[in-house]
Amino acid sequence: MEPSSSLVTVSVTKITTFTISLLFLISCSTFTSTEAYDALDPNGNITIKWDVIQWTADGYVAVVTMYNFQQYRHIQSPGWTLGWTWAKKEVIWSMMGAQTTEQGDCSKFKGNVPHCCKKNPTVVDLLPGTPYNQQIANCCKGGVISSWAQDPAGAVSSFQVSVGAAGTTNKTVRVPKNITLKAPGPGYTCGPAKIVRPTAFMSADKRRVTQALMTWNITCTYSQFLAQKTPTCCVSLSSFYNDTIVSCPTCACGCQNSTAGTGSGTCVHPDTPHLASVISPPGKSDNTPLVQCTSHMCPIRVHWHVKLNYKEYWRVKYKSLTPYEGLNDTAMLWGVKFYNDFLSQAGPLGNVQSELLFRKDESTFTFDKGWAFPRRIYFNGDNCVMPPPDAYPWLPNDSSRPVTSLLLPVMTLFLSMAFLFAHV
Numbered sequence: 001m002e003p004s005s006s007l008v009t010v011s012v013t014k015i016t017t018f019t020i021s022l023l024f025l026i027s028c029s030t031f032t033s034t035e036a037y038d039a040l041d042p043n044g045n046i047t048i049k050w051d052v053i054q055w056t057a058d059g060y061v062a063v064v065t066m067y068n069f070q071q072y073r074h075i076q077s078p079g080w081t082l083g084w085t086w087a088k089k090e091v092i093w094s095m096m097g098a099q100t101t102e103q104g105d106c107s108k109f110k111g112n113v114p115h116c117c118k119k120n121p122t123v124v125d126l127l128p129g130t131p132y133n134q135q136i137a138n139c140c141k142g143g144v145i146s147s148w149a150q151d152p153a154g155a156v157s158s159f160q161v162s163v164g165a166a167g168t169t170n171k172t173v174r175v176p177k178n179i180t181l182k183a184p185g186p187g188y189t190c191g192p193a194k195i196v197r198p199t200a201f202m203s204a205d206k207r208r209v210t211q212a213l214m215t216w217n218i219t220c221t222y223s224q225f226l227a228q229k230t231p232t233c234c235v236s237l238s239s240f241y242n243d244t245i246v247s248c249p250t251c252a253c254g255c256q257n258s259t260a261g262t263g264s265g266t267c268v269h270p271d272t273p274h275l276a277s278v279i280s281p282p283g284k285s286d287n288t289p290l291v292q293c294t295s296h297m298c299p300i301r302v303h304w305h306v307k308l309n310y311k312e313y314w315r316v317k318y319k320s321l322t323p324y325e326g327l328n329d330t331a332m333l334w335g336v337k338f339y340n341d342f343l344s345q346a347g348p349l350g351n352v353q354s355e356l357l358f359r360k361d362e363s364t365f366t367f368d369k370g371w372a373f374p375r376r377i378y379f380n381g382d383n384c385v386m387p388p389p390d391a392y393p394w395l396p397n398d399s400s401r402p403v404t405s406l407l408l409p410v411m412t413l414f415l416s417m418a419f420l421f422a423h424v
Helices: 275-279
Strands: 021-025 046-055 060-068 081-085 091-096 098-100 122-125 156-164 177-182 188-190 194-196 200-202 209-211 214-222 233-239 242-246 290-292 300-310 330-334 351-359 376-379 410-419
Touching: 046 177, 091 098, 122 156, 177 188, 177 214, 233 376, 300 376
Parallel strands: 233 300
Antiparallel strands: 021 330, 021 376, 046 060, 046 214, 060 156, 081 122, 081 177, 091 156, 098 122, 188 214, 194 214, 200 209, 233 242, 300 410, 351 410
């Protein structure tokens, strides 16, 4: 997806690396994004499973596995952060595949010193390239986890933890409390740990089954409202059959110089002198995105252009999401790995673009009344602000321009995503 200055002109100061995932809905339904329940992914959640695989002299060894069962929401860099509160006076003797961010006060220990003595440890994944003797399966990806629909094999992350000063039997072990998950920021709410049937493990030769000594699960669900109280993206529309360009709604993500906007409502013009000093003021340590000044004030803009009709073929990844039987009106798109699935810096690389081709049903398809446009678009799992339906580009009444093909009509969409933000 090469940048296109004809559709979107963007100036970006800095962009952190993250994976692009786009979901669009072609229907007249609307969904509320302020609740944890997601109608497009009703069973989507992150399940954290603790499997006790060995008892030790003063505790146990467990493998902790995170499964991202969300169809279209992944965990991007800088990755997940998992926290909890111990029920008793447990300590972490050692870890593989992850580490705690702080050791805490271990001064009462002589000889062997624990990896972490904090009552409420915070754990992060290890980075790629970690020595093999510190790894376990599905670890060491910098906390990045794919969505289940995009890559089931990459939607898992694991680490091993040796816990001391804990129970040494099923009856004396106490599950951790107050589990928190940041992925990488807020938005997830985790329920209490629930003891379940021990996990069964199949040997490599599939001739023997073993099981965990004890297992408990934690389920975490996402709410866009908890993640950020204002939207993070908006959509603009245009078409080959109508000269009208429908812009993102004004103040879609907040208004300039308004505390209701993104961050504090402030923004930066691309030609601002000494821009670097504006972006990184002394003492500022949060991750509030600094937004380029626009009428919509959104960090991300998606432009959807219906380009032309063409003959039948496919050129991009396209996966149908069908949470409800008999209803197939949602599709998920993502970039090509190592080519256009990451944005790593500002400037020209702050804009990606692609052409999407879709087969049409000749008996029902029409360009009239904005039918060719999606009714809902999600970017990286977050609901984007759409223009009102009556503003969509309609087919002109006096148009003599042919808009249907006699041979296998396929709608060609010209999709451009502009990134108008800088993380400080």
